[in-house]
Amino acid sequence: MRLLGRWSLASFMAGVINAFYYFLLVFLSAAGVAIALWIALTPGHNVSMNFQMPVQFELNPAIHPFMTTRHDVQAASITQAHGTLQVIALASSIIGIAWPGLIFASITLAMVLVVLNRLRAIFRSLRDRNPFAASNASRIRMIGMALVLGELARAGPGAWYAGRLTKEISFTGLTFKGDLSINTWVIFSGLILLMLAEVFKEGAEMKGDLEAARKIQVSLVPGEVFRKKDVVVHARMRPAKIVGGDYYDVLELDERRLAVIVGDVAGKGLPAAMLMASVLGSVRALCSAGLRGSELVRALNRHVYTSTSDNRFVTLFYGEVDSTTGEMMYVNAGHNPPILLRSDGRLERLQPTAIVLGVMGDAGVEAGHVEIRPADRLLLFTDGFSEAFNKADEAYGEERLTESFVRVRMLASSVVVERLITDVLKFCGSVQPPDDMTLMLVGREAA
Numbered sequence: 001m002r003l004l005g006r007w008s009l010a011s012f013m014a015g016v017i018n019a020f021y022y023f024l025l026v027f028l029s030a031a032g033v034a035i036a037l038w039i040a041l042t043p044g045h046n047v048s049m050n051f052q053m054p055v056q057f058e059l060n061p062a063i064h065p066f067m068t069t070r071h072d073v074q075a076a077s078i079t080q081a082h083g084t085l086q087v088i089a090l091a092s093s094i095i096g097i098a099w100p101g102l103i104f105a106s107i108t109l110a111m112v113l114v115v116l117n118r119l120r121a122i123f124r125s126l127r128d129r130n131p132f133a134a135s136n137a138s139r140i141r142m143i144g145m146a147l148v149l150g151e152l153a154r155a156g157p158g159a160w161y162a163g164r165l166t167k168e169i170s171f172t173g174l175t176f177k178g179d180l181s182i183n184t185w186v187i188f189s190g191l192i193l194l195m196l197a198e199v200f201k202e203g204a205e206m207k208g209d210l211e212a213a214r215k216i217q218v219s220l221v222p223g224e225v226f227r228k229k230d231v232v233v234h235a236r237m238r239p240a241k242i243v244g245g246d247y248y249d250v251l252e253l254d255e256r257r258l259a260v261i262v263g264d265v266a267g268k269g270l271p272a273a274m275l276m277a278s279v280l281g282s283v284r285a286l287c288s289a290g291l292r293g294s295e296l297v298r299a300l301n302r303h304v305y306t307s308t309s310d311n312r313f314v315t316l317f318y319g320e321v322d323s324t325t326g327e328m329m330y331v332n333a334g335h336n337p338p339i340l341l342r343s344d345g346r347l348e349r350l351q352p353t354a355i356v357l358g359v360m361g362d363a364g365v366e367a368g369h370v371e372i373r374p375a376d377r378l379l380l381f382t383d384g385f386s387e388a389f390n391k392a393d394e395a396y397g398e399e400r401l402t403e404s405f406v407r408v409r410m411l412a413s414s415v416v417v418e419r420l421i422t423d424v425l426k427f428c429g430s431v432q433p434p435d436d437m438t439l440m441l442v443g444r445e446a447a
């Protein structure tokens with residue numbers, strides 16, 4: 001995680017607010033005990049206290065005449081000047097004089113603790129990469145209302161009580177009255193937070209829609225394990241966001257053959273997911289129409305080319321496996337070359353036989369052939385693995401993926417898939433993988 005990254009900043013702020021929150025709790029507890037002991041043990045006539053309040057004042061020009069060296073100034077007076085009145089009172093009477101202030105201070109401190117508690121929850125959600133949690137909108141709204149109402153509550157009663165107290169205090173030549181001193185920046189900040197709460201409310205609703213889209217996307221792809229005779233397929237898809245642009249599919253073509261498909265739509269998030277759903281549906285429709293191999297990929301390329309914008313393209317690996325002989329015909333349309341790990345440890349790569357889909361409407365498509373023998377394993381993957389980075393900005397890369405695949409080749413297929421995903425996430429550490437990741441492992445195993 002980068003030092004100035006938004007999630008690092010959220011973690012830092014969460015720690016600062018937590019520290020201040022608990023410090024304030026301890027400080028208030030200690031202060032309450034100290035004040036109680038002080039009131040109980042200290043004679044009132046020996047100790048005095050002082051407190052301050054905002055006031056307005058005017059100078060009596062009869063007592064404080066103005067003077068000037070300018071001949072063009074005929075008169076001047078000070079009216080509605082703002083200042084602070086400091087009052088010193090004996091401890092024996094301080095409660096009688098300052099009780100409204102003490103009550104207000106207690107309410108203010110309680111509000112501060114409530115606001116800090118809400119901030120702690122907000123920054124925890126930011127640290128956990130869940131900014132649009134449903135509860136954050138109400139938390140932000142509460143903070144905004146606390147700022148606006150708290151400032152009004154501070155200014156109004158404060159001015160009223162200052163007016164009452166200044167009636168009994170006089171200075172020669174000065175006239176006092178309570179000052180309705182409102183901090184407009186506090187009010188403005190509170191209003192901004194109230195508007196921001198509405199933004200977060202909309203964000204939470206959009207997140208709910210994305211969660212529903214994720215469930216739909218998961219329902220579009222088959223289960224993570226598929227078997228046809230001695231051909232076993234294990235697959236996993238891990239979107240970088242709530243929804244992603246990777247896809248995979250396993251289709252039964254007839255009694256002997258099945259199709260294994262892995263693809264990657266350029267980009268990520270909702271636009272990529274929508275195109276992914278379109279491509280996946282088109283592949284199934286073309287297979288149902290009887291198209292196979294190169295003919296199917298050519299038809300799919302024309303569909304992607306005519307129905308997407310210029311900056312959207314799709315990589316695709318399409319293979320047809322004979323579940324009896326292990327023979328596989330495949331088309332690799334610009335996709336990461338799958339890794340074929342032979343039972344004797346040799347490695348082969350199934351290189352592209354066509355360009356990516358959506359670039360040219362009449363692009364040529366060729367087919368390749370390979371045999372998957374008993375105990376061989378074919379690993380199909382998307383570029384989310386090769387382009388995953390750690391804190392040092394080092395890419396995981398296909399070489400590391402290959403080495404990890406070789407290390408775990410003797411384990412069960414389901415374990416292999418889990419180990420490969422665990423290895424890349426361990427490499428990334430606290431850095432979130434920036435792209436979707438999909439794995440498919442195809443092998444021949446005795447039933």
